[in-house]
Amino acid sequence: MKHTIKELEDIASQIRRDIVRMVHGCQSGHPGASLGCTDFFTALYFEVMNHKTDFTMEGAGEDLFFLSNGHISPVWYSTLAHAGYFDKSELATFRKLDSRLQGHPTTHEHLPGIRVASGSLGQGLSVAIGAALAKKLNGDKSIIFALLGDGELQEGQNWEAAMFAPFNKVDHLIASVDYNGQQIDGPTSKVLALDDLQAKFEAFGWHVINTDGNDMQSIVEGLHYAKTLTGKGKPILNLMSTQMGAGVDYMMGTHKWHGTAPNDEQLAAALAQLPETLGDY
Amino acid sequence: MKKYTYTEKKDTRSGFGAGLHEAGKKNENVVALCADLVGSLKMDAFIKDFPERFTQVGIAEANMIGIAAGMTIGGKIPFTGTFANFSTGRVYDQIRQSVAYSNKNVKICASHAGLTLGEDGATHQILEDIGLMKMLPGMVVINPCDYNQTKAATMAIAEYEGPVYLRFGRPVIPVFTDPDQKFEIGKAWMVNEGTDVTIIATGHMVWKAIEAGEKLAELGIDAEIINIHTIKPLDDEAILKSVKKTGCVVTCEEHNKFGGLGESVARLLTTELPTPQEFVATNDTFGESGTPDQLMAKYGLDAVNIVEAVQKVIGRKK
Numbered sequence: 177m178k179h180t181i182k183e184l185e186d187i188a189s190q191i192r193r194d195i196v197r198m199v200h201g202c203q204s205g206h207p208g209a210s211l212g213c214t215d216f217f218t219a220l221y222f223e224v225m226n227h228k229t230d231f232t233m234e235g236a237g238e239d240l241f242f243l244s245n246g247h248i249s250p251v252w253y254s255t256l257a258h259a260g261y262f263d264k265s266e267l268a269t270f271r272k273l274d275s276r277l278q279g280h281p282t283t284h285e286h287l288p289g290i291r292v293a294s295g296s297l298g299q300g301l302s303v304a305i306g307a308a309l310a311k312k313l314n315g316d317k318s319i320i321f322a323l324l325g326d327g328e329l330q331e332g333q334n335w336e337a338a339m340f341a342p343f344n345k346v347d348h349l350i351a352s353v354d355y356n357g358q359q360i361d362g363p364t365s366k367v368l369a370l371d372d373l374q375a376k377f378e379a380f381g382w383h384v385i386n387t388d389g390n391d392m393q394s395i396v397e398g399l400h401y402a403k404t405l406t407g408k409g410k411p412i413l414n415l416m417s418t419q420m421g422a423g424v425d426y427m428m429g430t431h432k433w434h435g436t437a438p439n440d441e442q443l444a445a446a447l448a449q450l451p452e453t454l455g456d457y
Numbered sequence: 458m459k460k461y462t463y464t465e466k467k468d469t470r471s472g473f474g475a476g477l478h479e480a481g482k483k484n485e486n487v488v489a490l491c492a493d494l495v496g497s498l499k500m501d502a503f504i505k506d507f508p509e510r511f512t513q514v515g516i517a518e519a520n521m522i523g524i525a526a527g528m529t530i531g532g533k534i535p536f537t538g539t540f541a542n543f544s545t546g547r548v549y550d551q552i553r554q555s556v557a558y559s560n561k562n563v564k565i566c567a568s569h570a571g572l573t574l575g576e577d578g579a580t581h582q583i584l585e586d587i588g589l590m591k592m593l594p595g596m597v598v599i600n601p602c603d604y605n606q607t608k609a610a611t612m613a614i615a616e617y618e619g620p621v622y623l624r625f626g627r628p629v630i631p632v633f634t635d636p637d638q639k640f641e642i643g644k645a646w647m648v649n650e651g652t653d654v655t656i657i658a659t660g661h662m663v664w665k666a667i668e669a670g671e672k673l674a675e676l677g678i679d680a681e682i683i684n685i686h687t688i689k690p691l692d693d694e695a696i697l698k699s700v701k702k703t704g705c706v707v708t709c710e711e712h713n714k715f716g717g718l719g720e721s722v723a724r725l726l727t728t729e730l731p732t733p734q735e736f737v738a739t740n741d742t743f744g745e746s747g748t749p750d751q752l753m754a755k756y757g758l759d760a761v762n763i764v765e766a767v768q769k770v771i772g773r774k775k
Contacts, residue, residue, distance in 0.1 A: 234532055242527075283559050291530050293559045296550050302520045303555055306527020306535075309512065313488070314531055333551070336520035344512075 178223055181392050186453040187258060188218040188392065192423045194254035194267055194457060196446045199437045202271040205279065208433040209325065210251035212356050212418035216389050217255040220321060224399040229260035231288035239318045240291065240307055244300020245325030245354065246280040247435070253277050256289040257457070264457040298331025300324060301351060305341050308349045319406055322351040327359030330368050335380075341411040342381025350402045352414040354389065358431035374415055382413040389416035424449055458674040459649045461667050463633045467604035469625035469661075470568040474499025475604075476611025477536055477566075481507050484534065487615055490525055491538045492518045497627075498538035498568050518543045519551045525563045526555035534615055535563050541570035541624055542583035549589060556620050557593040564614050565590075566623045570600075571711035572739070572756055573628045573661055573749040582744035582752075588716020590622040591689045597642060598689040600624040600710075600718075602663035604632045606686060609640035617642055624660065626711075628749045631664050643687045645695035651681035654767050655699040655706045659685050659718050662709035662737070662758065669763035678767060688718050693725055700726060705733045705770040709763055711753075714738035733773035735766035 179187075191214050199205040221227070225239040243252055250270065257264040262276075269275035276285040280295030292303050304322035311318055324334065341349060353373065361367050374384045383405055387398030395416065402412045420434065421427025424446040438446060481487045481503050488510045489503050495513070504511045514521040518539055525535035537544070544567035545552070556563045567586065574582045591598045599614065599621065601607040607625050614621045634646075648663065649670055658666035663684045670680045681699050685692065700706050706726065708719035719736040726732045739756050753759055 233530060235530070240530070292526060292561070293554050296554045299519075299523050299551055299555050302523020302551075303527035303530075305520075306524035307530045308527070309524065310528040310531020310533045313510070313533065316531075333517075333519040333523065336515075336517035337523070340514060340517065340520055340524070 181396070184218050184222055184392050184396065187222055188214045189451050190454040191218060191251060191254040191258065193447060193450045193452055195250040196424065196438060196443060197456065198250045198254070198267055198270040200443045201268060203437045204271055205250055205437060206247040206435045207250065207437070208358070208420040208427060208431070209245065209354055209356060210248045211424060211427060212420045212422045213248055213323065213354050213389065214251050214423065215392050215395050216323065216352060216416060217251050219392065219395045219399055221255050221259045223396050224403070225321060226318065231261060233291060236314070236316060237318060240320050242292065242300045242304040242307065242320070242322045243281060243294055244322060245297060245328050246294030249277070249279065249281050252281060258454060261289040262287065267457040297325070297328040298333040301334055301337040304349060304351065305337055305346055308346050311348065317348065317407070319403060320349045322349070324351060324353050326353055326355045326357065326370055327364055327367070329353070329370055329373070338377065338380045338382070345409050346411050347409050348406045349411040350399070350406065350414060351411065352416050354418055355415055356418045356420040358420045358434065360431065360434050362431055377413045381410060383410040384413045384415055387414055387416045389418035390422045458670050461633045463631035465632055466629040467632050468627060468629050469601060469604060469607040470497070470627060471499045472601070472604035472607030473566055473568065473611050473623070473625050474502060476608035478502040478506065479608070480612050480615035481510065484615060486532055486534050487536065488512070488528060488533045489536045489538065490514055490521050492516055492521050492543065494539050497540070498566070500538055518548045522548045522551040522563070523555050526559060526561040529561040529563060536566050537563065538566050538568070540581060541567035541586045542581055545586040545589045546583060553593060557596050560595060561620060562618055564621045564623060568625055569627045570624045571626060571661070572744045572752040572758065573626050573711065575627065575749045575752065576746050578746040579743035584713040584739050584744065585716060586624060587688055587710070587712050587718065591721065595620060596689065597621040597687065599642065599687050600660040601686045602660055602684055603630060603634050605634045605636045605638060606640065609638050610686065613640040613642055626661055630661055633664065643690045643692055645692035646684040646686065648682035648684050649680065651679040651703070653679045653703060654681065654771055655703045656680050656682045656709065656763060656767065657685050657696065657706060657718065657722055658682065658709040659688060661711050665758065665760045666709055666763055668760035669767070672760060672764050673767055678771065680767060685718060688721055691721050691725060696722060696725060697730055700730055700732050705774050707735045707737060707763060707766045707770055709737040711758055712738055713741060715741055733770050735770040737762050737766050
């Protein structure tokens with residue numbers, strides 16, 4: 177372990193503070209699933225992935241991460257900043273004119289850490305598979321990580337990719353699903369039920385593991401375990417249960433905060449629950 | 458009228474296949490992907506020599522575009538292959554976000570474009586793809602005119618860094634360009650110098666324009682014929698220089714007149730040098746089943762249609 181669980185939790189607390197402040201600062205953006213995935217991002221960038229903050233597009237010899245559900249950009253931006261990809265002061269520009277921190281992540285403004293645009297849903301798993309194939313051709317045994325939203329799995333392209341990866345033995349790929357059960361119009365169970373995702377991915381040929389995405393111990397151990405499963409002929413799917421809005425009590429357990437910004441009082445109430453551990457931007 | 462002859466007819470898709478094979482030999486980073494149309498795209502030679510650099514994705518074009526975008530991150534130069542309809546309309550958003558907006562070095566190679574796909578009918582005969590692709594910021598759009606030019610274009614785009622749409626077709630047509638030509642992206646080819654009218658043609662319509670030029674010569678009309686193989690970026694300079702001399706223009710393409718080469722030329726001329734223009738193109742319509750020759754005749758894409766358009770546009774000159 178590079179960090180103790182407590183240290184990782186402290187980093188996550190700061191990232192959660194950043195998320196609500198960023199979304200409040202521009203009065204737009206997606207706090208719900210950003211907060212829900214904060215522990216995952218913290219574990220990935222501060223514990224699990226082999227990566228360099230001296231960014232190159234190719235990332236030769238490094239593990240790479242692809243975010244398919246690009247709307248949770250606040251958590252990624254804050255994570256990248258605290259990991260050292262760029263100065264955290266830039267977080268204040270989120271969603272504002274002339275910023276590298278666009279509403280949805282993009283390579284267009286050359287923000288270090290981003291390798292493809294995402295936002296229009298359902299495309300990230302395919303891109304991650306392509307990056308994995310290129311690594312294989314290059315003799316680079318590094319791991320490709322991807323994160324997908326659960327509602328996003330309603331997009332058909334995911335299932336094209338889900339069919340492709342096991343058949344082609346793309347086995348240095350660890351895709352995680354943010355299984356929070358919520359989407360814009362309500363619970364996924366009401367909008368278009370995902371039902372037994374484990375059985376579905378296993379039927380496609382994936383090795384599926386389950387983690388609690390809001391328990392740092394569970395997510396760190398789960399991702400380390402997933403790494404031991406790479407190179408064995410199957411892609412790995414981490415079915416990660418999370419709570420949308422995790423860490424801010426009034427944002428939890430509802431889809432209401434998918435894409436809504438807190439007002440001043442709500443911001444204060446959120447920050448009171450999230451200790452400042454690394455210094456606000 | 459300069460004399461153009463040919464000794465054989467070949468399909469432009471075979472030019473793509475040959476060019477891909479050559480590009481693969483020259484650069485080990487060239488990779489190819491196909492969505493269950495290897496034979497139609499003439500990818501066999503590449504696959505035979507570089508099996509590990511070929512990815513069969515099955516009938517899943519969206520996934521193919523995404524995988525291609527991802528492969529560029531590892532320094533690969535992916536050439537995706539399927540029919541033009543499935544290369545563009547079906548995957549527009551994947552191209553827009555994962556390729557164009559992300560500025561990925563993907564070569565979208567599209568066969569069976571236009572009416573000359575023939576008997577399969579309108580579901581497969583896309584006449585809107587040039588418009589779709591040229592609207593994407595940063596996308597290069599190329600529609601070569603014969604086997605040799607397609608082969609040269611395929612090799613040239615492998616050397617170019619950035620997203621490219623390469624459009625070619627199914628039928629065998631005369632091979633009349635230089636087999637050793639150097640293909641320069643964005644550079645028009647002067648097919649015939651003339652003084653009375655500028656005929657600007659792309660793709661399969663270039664040979665039709667040459668046939669039209671011969672008929673026009675018999676009628677005493679001296680046509681300048683320009684091959685625009687690169688629709689974007691457009692060779693503004695070549696077009697303006699010619700039109701300044703001739704004072705009228707006819708554009709020819711196997712594509713809807715809405716959104717095609719003709720509109721690109723009209724945009725240029727209306728801002729730089731307002732000039733009478735006629736369009737030889739399909740007119741806001743879908744195609745239908747038939748032989749390529751029957752369809753080109755029915756939808757007004759033959760040499761005779763170019764001749765008529767020239768006569769009309771010359772009559773509009775002040």
